[in-house]
Amino acid sequence: MNKEELFKQAAQSVVDANRDAAVKLAEKAIAEGVDPMDMINGGFSAGMSTCGEMFDRGEMFLPELIVASDAMVAAINVLEQALPVDQVKEKIGIAIIGSIEGDVHDIGKGIVATMLRVYGFEVHDLGRDVPIKTFVEKVREINANIVGSSALMTTTQVGQKALEDALKAAGLRDKVKTMVGGAVVTQRWANKIGSDLYAENANDAVKKLKELLI
Ligand code: B12
Numbered sequence: 001m002n003k004e005e006l007f008k009q010a011a012q013s014v015v016d017a018n019r020d021a022a023v024k025l026a027e028k029a030i031a032e033g034v035d036p037m038d039m040i041n042g043g044f045s046a047g048m049s050t051c052g053e054m055f056d057r058g059e060m061f062l063p064e065l066i067v068a069s070d071a072m073v074a075a076i077n078v079l080e081q082a083l084p085v086d087q088v089k090e091k092i093g094i095a096i097i098g099s100i101e102g103d104v105h106d107i108g109k110g111i112v113a114t115m116l117r118v119y120g121f122e123v124h125d126l127g128r129d130v131p132i133k134t135f136v137e138k139v140r141e142i143n144a145n146i147v148g149s150s151a152l153m154t155t156t157q158v159g160q161k162a163l164e165d166a167l168k169a170a171g172l173r174d175k176v177k178t179m180v181g182g183a184v185v186t187q188r189w190a191n192k193i194g195s196d197l198y199a200e201n202a203n204d205a206v207k208k209l210k211e212l213l214i
Helices: 004-013 019-031 037-056 062-080 106-119 132-144 154-169 187-193 202-213
Strands: 093-099 121-125 146-150 177-181
Touching: 004 019, 004 037, 004 062, 019 037, 019 062, 019 202, 037 062, 037 106, 062 106, 093 106, 093 132, 106 121, 106 146, 106 177, 106 202, 132 146, 132 154, 146 154, 146 202, 154 177, 154 187, 177 187, 177 202
Parallel strands: 093 121, 093 146, 146 177
Antiparallel strands: none
């Protein structure tokens, strides 16, 4: 099967919320030597974007979105095993990442965490709906130099500004680079709140972080 067809079917498996098909297609991509990140971005994420559009138009409802997300997560779990973790021997930095307080969306954040690990960062994934104070405490505890937060909703995005303020109040802001991302986040928002880095996707995050740190 050619790559485009594989991506198309992968996207469709998410729209159909067909977990078995998604997993089989992920396995097929690995067997055919397709780059796992290409398969995630070109296939499964594209399907999730379609789900978002359908949700917007009232053609898909929350329970269906939950099952579609499960299918995507199952496929990503398979693909992640094919990523060359630890290919970089030298540790580039210690990163904390989490979905900001009030936000349970964590698929994209998980992909960013995985990519950072693959490219030599030590990553502490705090999960989703992470209180601002937990980010701050963790920076202190593990002496992290990168703090990433993910926001997918306009209502939770404000937490990223609160995180900037909390790091400043704790005297930690100069010790870390902050990065923000998620569907509602833009470069303009990052500039506005004083975050060091905005990335559109996981590949972009790795590229920009390396430029910032090395
Ligand atoms: C899947 C999904 C869900 C799933 C989440 C499952 C999960 N475990 O994550 C479920 C069904 C649970 C869900 C729930 C809700 N959702 Co929802 N959801 C989505 C949907 C369709 C896709 C999100 C997704 O996973 N995309 C795929 C990933 C790969 O993309 P991504 O997250 O953008 O991540 C990439 C980049 O953004 C970037 N990135 C992400 N994080 C970070 C972090 C850093 C540091 C960096 C550098 C980069 C980065 O890299 C990632 C990889 O490339 C979006 C629509 C959309 N267009 O985003 C709505 C959407 C985000 N949801 C929405 C809403 C409203 C909700 C609910 C409130 C619905 C409800 N009525 O209950 C609840 C929220 C509950 C809560 N408190 O959080 C709205 C938000 C509207 C807004 N602008 O505020 C959206 C936009 C849908 C819509 N159009 O209305 N949702």
